[in-house]
Amino acid sequence: MPGFCRPGMLTWSNLNTNDLHLLVHKAPLSTSLPAANRLAWLVLCLGLLSVLTLLSLTLGAKPISLAVVADSLFGPGQHPDAIIITEGRLPRTLLGLLAGAALGLSGAIIQALTRNPLADPGILGVNAGASFAVVLGAGVFGITSAAGYLAFAFVGALATTLLVYLVGAYGTARLEPMRFVLAGVAISAVMMGFASSITLLNPWAFDRVRFWSAGSLDVRDLDLVLQVAPALLLGIVIALLLARPLNVLGMGEDLAVSLGSRPRLIHATAVLAITLLCGASTAIAGPIGFVGLMIPHIARWMVGTDQRWIMACTLLLAPVLLLASDIIGRLLVPGELRVSIVTAFVGAPVLIWLARRAQPSGSRT
């Protein structure tokens, strides 16, 4: 009877495997050439990041030499400028590194998850939820301390993302990223409406919130940064662990299941990571746009479609943009331009350039 052979024998008898071993060992892996390119990009990003970290510590209203920076960070710190470093520039540089990585990675996750290269972590309602909670805290509960805003904003971001996730996932057998996007947009709009009505009725709250909602890295308090650092670091670790599952999910849910991944688990974990990353960074620095949208794009252009490389590249490159914007803001005008405004100025032209490119990067829907 034709068609039957020994079941269970999985051999590639048509191919000479000896030749294959030769081929594998003689020729370099076909991936190795792009891998070298990717590595070069990564090294470049790392170099940029180191330079900008140093610049962020030295540049500002008062330029401070590297020797003094080193002295105030690691030495006795006797120099009169040491306080500028430890109270001002160290917290903001540290925050720039953490928040930058957080915003970039949450953008990379949401773009991979929705298979939409123009998705922004904001569509899950994180920013709107945090803003609404801060308005609520200032306008209704009379919160004035930075730590109070932090707590309100973080809880607001968390609660809103959870709500968006539940609305988006409710009652569907299959997960449809588009439903999350729609739920996020709708719930964000409602939150924004509430926040506006509170600030319109309460000018004092409006005044307080005005500064929070123009994002800034200038926190002047290392303790605040250290408070959000665990959430941010946890989010970063989860994001990096998600890279491989997101690769598989990128080929559609059917294949993801057949390759042994669990799409629902990936979705839930991804939303958790975005909430931690975006919620914590928005809570402390206020809403900062464009980083999460733009950097994963540039990362894809540099290193291709593998999420592991995209994440690694984003992790290094996003803080570069945030620190650079922050430094530009410090130097450009005497009173300092807020970082969210500078990222918008830098981000808008890049976005236009991306939109005009013939072959947009990222995944198709």
Next chain:
Amino acid sequence: MTPARLSLAQPVPDEATPHYTEPATVRLRGQHLRLGYGDRVICPQLDVRIPDGSFTVIVGPNGCGKSTLLRSLCRLITPQAGQVYLDGRQIRDYPARTVAQQLGLLPQSATAPDGISVLDLVSRGRYPHQSLLRQWSPQDEIAVQTAMQATGVADLAGRAVDELSGGQRQRVWVAMALAQETPLLLLDEPTTYLDIAHQIELLELFRHLNRHTGRTLIAVLHDLNHACRYATHLIAMREGRIVAEGAPGDVVTADMVEQVFGLPCLVMADPVSHTPMVIPRGKVHMA
């Protein structure tokens, strides 16, 4: 390649038996399955056994539930009642990765991430064999290279998948499914959107894989003549039920085709393969 995982102890079907209908071993089967989406029940009650080492082809008219059955066999839909068993254990009781090492799928519509290279796409088939700590091994490399050689896409390794022709792209997807190295492989309408030459080429490849690597293949096909020529085990479905089952030479008759498809036809021997060949009568030519 890793025989420990595969059931080597299975008996070899007797080649001398003229019509071999059911082997002693069945790794994948469904029992008392009720399949559907919400209130819409597509298969009310269905038992199915996939003979090991067979090239099983499921045929039937549109909407008869053949894709639904295939999807239930690979965990893409949960049966409303009944169970799918793999090696005698309910498939949902296994860890997802364990099933993925035994059971692969070539879905009807798969999306390639934009700009991904052929090599990278095929490499993703290795996912169930990798872990966070063991990301890429020589075994993975050999599996990927072998899968690309077997499907004839090795020369395209560096090309972007979206630049390829439809036939090439489909072979790349097959290579990805082969790189997964599963003893059982499900194919959901693998020849759709391909021209006749590419269809035959792909079916020949499947037959080759089935005969020479011992993989059990389960495919949904639209073309009854392709099914007759390539299947070793045919499952004909109508309205959510299995109407006929067995070797094509045994089960394909004019009556069966009329019963399943409502198509008056003539069944003759294919002059090339000597398998049944279905020739529709049509209205115009009926005297």
